[in-house]
Amino acid sequence: MSLFDTIRNTIVPVHKEGYPFVIAFFLAAVVLGWLFKPLFWIGLILTLWCAYFFRDPERATPQDDDLVISPADGRVSSIQMVTPPEELQLGAEPMLRVSIFMNVFDAHINRAPVRGRILRSVYREGQFVNAELDKASADNERNSLVIDGPRGELGVVQIAGLVARRIVCWSESGQLLDAGERFGLIRFGSRLDIYLPAGAEPRVSIGQRSVGGETVIAEYGSSKGPIISRRS
Known part of the structure; x- marks a missing residue:
């Protein structure tokens, strides 16, 4: 070398x-x-x-339509069934939401969790409460992408936090994304919510560290069932 x-x-x-x-x-x-x-x-x-x-590391992203890849570096702060935000236009039925909190020491480049076409990109003004709080999903400033992926429509929401005051998204409606492809970033400390269509089983646990573009956060078509974890 x-x-x-x-x-x-x-x-x-x-x-x-x-x-x-x-x-x-x-x-x-x-x-x-x-x-x-x-x-x-x-x-x-x-x-x-x-x-x-502002580091922008290269990542080796698994290319498998059954996998959902983490869109960001950070800590998994929430895994639950919730109704998606109205602006996503994903219906009123609860969807699996995986939330990833990024602190000021995490790489803040955001990446597509699946391959697909961006159907909608919606920006919404809001507050700047602590992004670790559950109410941040509804109250904080955010930018949302809806991606038409291999397993249906999926929502990715960039959420500003207590310190973060600027959401950057350079991808637009109609654009094709590969899994792991960069689509934006948030300055400085923030959160991403991923809303998954039916059939997705989480493959991470609350408190786990994820690596954007590499960590598998959910999987489709698996007979394994929900992941079981314990602290040790």
Whole structure:
């Protein structure tokens, strides 16, 4: 392996959405350091954290229409049957919802959980309460995608949190997505809800860490039944 390959595999690239923030943090560190030298080092640490926050790692996504892949890095905070938000237009029947909470140290790139075509993209204004709270799904600012996947229509909702004040979604209605393909991100600390059509069985448990683009969070057509887990 060449030196270039070693560096490329060691240093995770920063998504272009993060460049303005990294530059702003570094310039602030320089100015503060000019006023009081120790502040430069504090600013430099914050600059490195900002670059780390906007990291965009490569992921190896399973390509199987029976699998639903985690759309984000984070902790599984909720698995339950709930009525989907009205703007998704997925009906009034309860659907399996898996929620993933991203803290400020998680990679915040969001990825498609299945392959399919985006039927709807809906933005809704709202509050900025703690994204770990269940009411955040209904009260917080959010952006929703409805994807027509191999097993039916599926909803993916980007939810702003207490710190997050900006939802970014660069995918549009009519666009085709592959499983694991990047479709957006949220700044800084947030949550994703995935609403799954009938037949999906969860393959994660509450409290489990998921890896966006790699962790299988649900499966269709399996005879295994719901996952059983215990803390150890």
